[in-house]
Amino acid sequence: MTTDLRSDTFTLPTPEMLDSMFKAKVGDDVFGEDPTINKLEAISADMFGMEAAIFCPSGTMTNQIAIKCHTQPGEEVICEKLSHVYIYEGGGIALNSGCQVNPIIGDRGRITADQVVENINPIHDYKAITRLVSIENTTNRGGGSCYDFENIVAIKDVCLQHKLSFHMDGARLWNAMVKKNESPKQYGEIFDSISICLSKGLGAPVGSLLLGNKAFIQKARRIRKVFGGGMRQAGYLAAAGIYALENNIARLKEDHEHAHEIGAALKKKSFIGNVLPIETNIVIFDVLAPYTTESFAALLETKQILVMPISSTQVRMVTHFGVTAAQVKQMINFINEI
Numbered sequence: 001m002t003t004d005l006r007s008d009t010f011t012l013p014t015p016e017m018l019d020s021m022f023k024a025k026v027g028d029d030v031f032g033e034d035p036t037i038n039k040l041e042a043i044s045a046d047m048f049g050m051e052a053a054i055f056c057p058s059g060t061m062t063n064q065i066a067i068k069c070h071t072q073p074g075e076e077v078i079c080e081k082l083s084h085v086y087i088y089e090g091g092g093i094a095l096n097s098g099c100q101v102n103p104i105i106g107d108r109g110r111i112t113a114d115q116v117v118e119n120i121n122p123i124h125d126y127k128a129i130t131r132l133v134s135i136e137n138t139t140n141r142g143g144g145s146c147y148d149f150e151n152i153v154a155i156k157d158v159c160l161q162h163k164l165s166f167h168m169d170g171a172r173l174w175n176a177m178v179k180k181n182e183s184p185k186q187y188g189e190i191f192d193s194i195s196i197c198l199s200k201g202l203g204a205p206v207g208s209l210l211l212g213n214k215a216f217i218q219k220a221r222r223i224r225k226v227f228g229g230g231m232r233q234a235g236y237l238a239a240a241g242i243y244a245l246e247n248n249i250a251r252l253k254e255d256h257e258h259a260h261e262i263g264a265a266l267k268k269k270s271f272i273g274n275v276l277p278i279e280t281n282i283v284i285f286d287v288l289a290p291y292t293t294e295s296f297a298a299l300l301e302t303k304q305i306l307v308m309p310i311s312s313t314q315v316r317m318v319t320h321f322g323v324t325a326a327q328v329k330q331m332i333n334f335i336n337e338i
């Protein structure tokens with residue numbers, strides 16, 4: 001049996017999730033007539049205490065729609081240098097929104113209110129207008145780190161003072177909320193827009209939601225259509241999302257425990273260098289001689305354990321419900337033997 005730790009996007013729908021998909025009532029969502037999508041959008045907006053939501057095929061699309069909604073071409077977006085919106089969305093901020101990015105070097109993917117203040121452009125003919133701050137929680141490339149909520153509140157204050165919009169890339173916000181014992185409504189009160197993914201740790205095969213006020217989501221609906229993201233009988237996918245929201249959030253705690261166990265085993269090995277602090281379900285570490293990231297990944301693959309080299313020195317492992325406690329134990333036994 002393969003232990004696939006490359007990403008929590010490798011989860012497969014469970015029989016129960018598939019059953020809920022088969023039973024979904026569907027319609028044409030471009031006409032607003034898919035009852036299951038309408039239900040998913042209403043449930044998620046309600047969870048976060050926000051006015052409206054729109055279902056999209058991917059987290060990249062929800063982020064990119066949000067950025068386009070908030071900005072005009074020639075404006076500037078502040079985000080951390082390792083942000084998904086900046087390094088993993090194909091240059092979409094430039095391509096889709098005609099904006100430039102002011103990337104800040106933060107702490108494991110997180111930025112502070114002071115850093116935002118320092119990076120807001122003065123109003124001057126030769127400067128781009130700073131328009132949007134986008135943060136990620138948990139951070140992907142920052143190793144699943146979480147913001148302390150007071151730092152988010154402090155960034156929000158800066159956004160209010162400087163009339164900047166504030167977007168949350170919450171692909172793994174569920175993991176952050178479980179880890180920090182926070183509620184969706186706390187986030188709904190702060191952000192102008194929130195992107196949440198159903199297809200990462202929650203285990204749905206497809207789908208993300210963008211949340212905001214009614215006018216914002218109306219604008220987002222138009223942009224989704226222009227981006228080619230208007231879907232028809234996609235209620236089958238939304239049903240998986242509803243199932244995920246109702247059943248798969250609390251169990252993320254297990255994934256976090258598994259990540260801690262794996263990290264503890266790795267730290268004992270002489271060929272493992274720095275292991276980034278483990279907060280949620282992502283483990284990022286340096287591989288040292290005699291291994292390279294590629295040869296270490298290849299060694300694990302001989303035992304059907306799949307991991308992802310993410311730079312010349314770092315490897316990433318992500319825990320999820322497709323990796324059981326028994327598989328984690330087996331893998332740790334193997335690491336101990338190397």
Ligand SMILES: Cc1ncc(COP(=O)(O)O)c(C=O)c1O
Nearest residue numbers: 058059060061084136140169171
């Ligand atoms: C932090 C973050 N944001 C956005 C995305 C994009 O999601 P998708 O793969 O659904 O486009 C990912 C994907 O892994 C992610 O890790």
